[in-house]
Amino acid sequence: MERVLLVEPDIVISGNLTRSLTSMGLGADIEGSGRKAVGKLIDNGYRMAVLNRRLPDLDGLSVLSSIRSLGVAVPVIVIDAAGSVERCVSALRSGADEYLSLPFDWDEFAARTMALLRRESRRSHCSDASTRTVLHGSGITLDRIRRSVSVREKCVRLRPMEFRLLEFMMLNPERVITRAEMLEVLWHRHFDPGTNLIEVHIRQLRSRLGDLAGSSSIRTVRGAGYVFQSDTSQRPGAACASKRRISPPR
Incomplete structure (x- = not known):
């Protein structure tokens, strides 16, 4: 129970x-x-x-x-x-x-x-839509087990909600994610057109990822939401993840 x-x-x-x-x-x-x-x-x-x-x-x-x-x-x-x-x-x-x-x-x-x-x-x-434990895209590596993020082999410290926001976007690459969807999935809140909660967290996340991730890694779609663009995920040096086998998260 x-x-x-x-x-x-x-x-x-x-x-x-x-x-x-x-x-x-x-x-x-x-x-x-x-x-x-x-x-x-x-x-x-x-x-x-x-x-x-x-x-x-x-x-x-x-x-x-x-x-x-x-x-x-x-x-x-x-x-x-x-x-x-x-x-x-x-x-x-x-x-x-x-x-x-x-x-x-x-x-x-x-x-x-x-x-x-x-x-x-x-x-x-x-x-849980993806069982991958390490996500890659736009030079960013996110380890879901170790709860760590790196940008072109440089480790980046994120706050818990910033990590969850980035994880959610990287699990849904190349798709417009609306502000309403983010509010419900990550904050469990119904859509509030007056809140700037999403914009504030996106701005903070972009700032922490810095220039190495590229300004287009999280793209704003005006009037719709945001898209995580993962087209650079296969470039050499994009990851600093462990090479050992990692079990799926609980």
């Missing part, structure tokens, strides 16, 4: 959440400490987390920011007794995938949970 981590100190709320998840065929582990929750989310491979913003030792958003900074992409629903537009926005910007203000309808919680898991399944399917 797939399991969900409930980061919830209130016994009544955690009990109701457990019953709701059980009715959906999901198991639940309960943790009342934010600090302990960070360790569990890093190590235990949960399918999803439900995170109360009010915790006895940490603000829930501190937990969220900590796991996101470490590259933990587990889907998270933030619940908040002091719900407001501002608090919702701050939770989403910190990396939450959904936000619910207490008290909420349990049918809505179930519907949002299932929708979130469907989006995650589509993202996982897309990420």
